[in-house]
């Protein structure tokens with residue numbers, strides 16, 4: 397009996413067919429349309445990455461004091477790429493949009509970074525450093541890294557190609573927090589985390605953050621706060637070197653660990669709430685140092701709550717609720733204002749170690 401019912405059930409559904417006659421369909425046009433849509437997605441990633449990386453690079457320099465000494469490096473503040481560097485699924489499209497070939501090109505740079513102050517522009521191709529040629533193709537980025545001394549402040553002679561004109565620049569490296577950052581291709585989830593070496597932001601989150609002037613800076617500074625306070629103690633051996641090579645155009649090869657999401661709760665640990673509060677606290681000092689108006693920051697957790705309403709009631713999870721974060725942020729901003737008024741140094745207050 398059961399079999400008969402099941403059989404007739406299947407029969408009814410398998411017999412159902414669409415009744416309309418559709419206009420003729422071309423798979424060739426579909427392939428072309430696929431290329432158009434992928435190009436649009438690549439450009440949407442690029443239009444997010446560029447302003448985000450300018451903001452982030454500037455913060456890494458202005459927050460140098462707030463990172464521990466072993467987490468500071470000297471750098472020029474340029475984000476580089478060539479035809480080998482974009483995510484594979486959008487590589488052709490990115491190469492097209494940025495005109496990337498075998499030479500190493502400045503994709504973006506901090507406006508307050510050494511290279512920015514020296515007059516280097518996005519789109520410039522780096523030909524030589526201190527009279528030595530930068531290799532092309534796959535060896536281009538390692539050959540650049542080799543010529544920059546991360547340990548000492550130094551003056552570099554750069555030979556730049558700009559619109560078929562060769563220009564010489566002198567750039568003196570400055571100190572920044574060593575951590576780099578990535579915008580991944582995830583346009584579905586609202587996520588950001590720090591893994592002790594790198595800060596990773598989902599495309600969707602980065603896009604939303606950029607809708608507000610301080611939004612992107614707040615979350616960038618929060619993730620920097622996790623790394624600067626060494627919240628992730630156990631790093632992958634050589635993770636730094638691996639990251640460095642993978643970071644062309646903000647691409648990170650390697651497994652992220654100890655996720656510390658802003659929105660949801662993955663990677664719960666007994667101390668996460670304290671860590672979140674500490675990263676929030678430090679982020680306001682980072683923002684102040686980077687020249688942001690903290691009064692514009694206050695409504696951030698309210699806007700976040702509207703976007704991720706679960707976070708309004710997240711007590712007991714890995715993150716403080718947005719309500720708690722709002723109230724704590726106001727208190728931190730007041731603390732910073734008091735320090736400025738009393739001419740006290742703008743450093744976070746730490747508990748006395750006995």
Ligand SMILES: [Zn+2]
Pocket residue numbers: 618622656657658671672675
């Ligand atoms: Zn966090």
